[in-house]
Amino acid sequence: MFVYSLLAGLLFGLYFSLIGLGLNLVFGVMRIVNLAHGDFLMLGAFLAFWLFTLFALNPIPAVAIAFVAFMIIGLPLYYLLVPRLLRAKDPEMLSFILFFGLSQVIEAVTTIAFGTSERSIPGDQLGRAVTAVAGLFAGHAVEPGPVDLFGQTFPASWVASSIASGCAVLLVYLYLYQTRLGYLTRAVMDNREEAVATGIDVHRVSAIAFGIGIGLAAVAGVFAPFILGSITPAMGAEVTITAFAVIVIGSLGNPLGTVLGGVIYGVSYMFMQSYYSSWANLLPYVLLVVILLVRPSGLLGRQVRRA
């Protein structure tokens, strides 16, 4: 039970990092709070669901489609909302309210379009992708089915989601630290005014970061049916809170701290599920409040914010 909880926590933790990553990127670059993050995740989940239902498309290629589609949605959305917001007196606070409104709009439109019924994608779809890849490495066909890790058995869809999340995190890391645009993005994160002064096109960099952030939410959404359970239009709010817990534990504005936050969150969530399951739902909220109070800057944060 202990080893199982630990390993399941690690698998979930990588996925939770992916959930938090996009939110943290947006906050780090623009200092705005995307309260609609969970709703973009929900939209990504519905995209994957419809791609599967209508075209029998496996979730793995759906990841690429979801990322590109939501990146394309994110860019104009940035120019529509954010520059106007950043001119206001208190952009951080107003962004909170603005994106709350956006999340309500998204949830309402999705409910009107699809109804409130729960939807899911069969878990073996991801399992098939895993066994196909495993077969390539092993050189022979691998039987589809649960995956054995250190003597514990996990659904293949968990393993696949967590591997994919790990890859996504790695790609974001490479983008931030190995490309020129990523270098500029980090400059804007560090100090927006100085970035403007050095001639960086801050709006372009921010728009791309915003697009990536929303794209990442959609990618996390593709795996949501396998990890978070069936999908409904109303699932967004809870996901947003979870994402906040994850990035606050890691550290706000530091995308890589998100991985640490996700893993800590995932492991503690699984232990709660195993040992005190009726109180497990309390965990994200309590963790969020306690970490904010004890270390407002998160575990990897440098600066402490005080009023």
Place this chain on the structure above:
Amino acid sequence: MPRFVRHLLLILLPVVAAFAILPSLYSNHLLLFNFIIFMTLAQGLNVIYGFTGYLPFGYVGFFGAGAYGFSLMIMHLQAPPLAALVVGAAAAIGLALLLTPLFRLSGAYFSIANLAAALAVLQVVSNPNLEDVTKGPYGISLSGVFDPTLSYATALAILAATLALVIYLRNSRFGMALKAIREDPISAGMAGINVVRERIIAWLLSALIAGLAGGVFAWYVSVFYPETVFSVEFTIFSIVFVLFGGSATVTGPILGAVILYGIYNAVGISTPQYFQLIYGALIMGLVLFLPNGLASLLQKWGIDVP
């Protein structure tokens, strides 16, 4: 005539008188009661958000604490409703005191942490393990003390007290001090304002208002579920009403509540999604185009909005 008295006569008196007379003219008393509750909550949020700039996204936590404090006293101790109301308010203030460390956080961090705290309280109250104490997720029934007339009058009295408080804040040194803290805490501290103390007083007053509103709400409806009294919609409504009317004014939240909640009921929305869509769009429009509310339209022309 001092401005404080003038505002009492011109704003508080007409509103309270109107809602005292309306029940004899209009038969949907629940709707009138909801108007009172939402005006009270909007003003309570105004005390903390309008005057200090801190936006408690978990404001409903105090409302729920008040409702449950009230109900537990009635259920377990058979207390008289007015005494139970005091305990409900005390529960809200206790929760607020517990959350005062949140003021170390600023801006959005405060809002998020407050929202999480309210959800944590909901999770505790609705936990099936506590069924003996709170009835868990199965809801509360207080039919023994059901008294629509008296609870309506009590709610009206709470609204009157809340309005008087906001009018006081609008016209007193204390309210000025709070607004100074909102604009620049460091300069306010330099000017001799005890930043921490004044802010916490505003916070406790705001929680007290929500706690009283929650208690009287529990009394009036007398049957409810944890999700009813901890519904984030109470927070949202309050924020939208304050934003729409104009924060840190007396009339703004009243106008916001009357106009928007009136429209909401007049449209008679049967499917909640359309309501959600309209409110979401309204919030976005307000933030982008009218971030300081209706009052700012007049203030732009140099008119002082009470």
